Amino acid sequence: MKKLIICLCCILVLSCKTDKAINTENSIASINTIVQKNQDVKIPNNPYQIKLNLNKLKNANYDLEIIMKLNDSAHFVSPNAKRDFSGKFSVFYEDNEVINKLGILKENPLSKEEIDDHPFVRGTVNWVNVNTTYTQQIQVKTKENFQVLGHIQFTIEPRCTLEKIPFIIKNKNGDLTFKIFKN
Structure with a gap:
C-alpha cells in the first residue's frame, strides 16, 4: 500500500x-x-514635418518655399547663425545651367541669437524652435524640360541626427514642380 x-x-x-x-x-x-x-x-513621433511649395512670381521667377513644422520641442540651427555649425539648416542644389538662385534663403519668423552653454555649442547660436518657413527665389533660364536635384540638410535636436531631405525641381512641358524626391 x-x-x-x-x-x-x-x-x-x-x-x-x-x-x-x-x-x-x-x-x-x-x-x-x-x-x-x-x-x-x-x-516616438517624427520630431518635424516638412512641406515644399512653389509660388510663381513675375517672368520666369519663382519662390521655392520650405515649411518646417516642429513637434515635441524639436529644434535646429538657423541658416542665419553667425558661427559655423556642421548641422546648420542648408539647401544644396546640384550644379546646373537651368536655374539661378536669386538672393539668400529667407527665414520667417527670424530666429534670434542666444547664448547656449551646452558643451557642443558654448557660445552664440540661432536656434529655430518654432514652425518656420524658408523661401529661396530662383529664376528659370529655359523653357525646355529639365530636372535639378538637391537636398535640405540640418541636424534635428534633441535627437541629434543629421537629416538630408532630397528634393527635385522639375520642368515638364512647362509645368514646374518642387517636391521631395523619392527614388
Missing part, C-alpha cells in the same frame, strides 16, 4: 510540473505579445 501511495504521489507531482511548464510557456507568450504592443505604442 505504501508503494502505491508513493507511486501516485510521484505521478501527481510529475503531472503538476508538466502543467506548470505549459502554463509558464503560455504566460511568456502573453508577456511577449504585451511587450510588442507596448513597443508599438512607444515609437
Whole structure:
C-alpha cells in the first residue's frame, strides 16, 4: 500500500510540473505579445514635418518655399547663425545651367541669437524652435524640360541626427514642380 501511495504521489507531482511548464510557456507568450504592443505604442513621433511649395512670381521667377513644422520641442540651427555649425539648416542644389538662385534663403519668423552653454555649442547660436518657413527665389533660364536635384540638410535636436531631405525641381512641358524626391 505504501508503494502505491508513493507511486501516485510521484505521478501527481510529475503531472503538476508538466502543467506548470505549459502554463509558464503560455504566460511568456502573453508577456511577449504585451511587450510588442507596448513597443508599438512607444515609437516616438517624427520630431518635424516638412512641406515644399512653389509660388510663381513675375517672368520666369519663382519662390521655392520650405515649411518646417516642429513637434515635441524639436529644434535646429538657423541658416542665419553667425558661427559655423556642421548641422546648420542648408539647401544644396546640384550644379546646373537651368536655374539661378536669386538672393539668400529667407527665414520667417527670424530666429534670434542666444547664448547656449551646452558643451557642443558654448557660445552664440540661432536656434529655430518654432514652425518656420524658408523661401529661396530662383529664376528659370529655359523653357525646355529639365530636372535639378538637391537636398535640405540640418541636424534635428534633441535627437541629434543629421537629416538630408532630397528634393527635385522639375520642368515638364512647362509645368514646374518642387517636391521631395523619392527614388
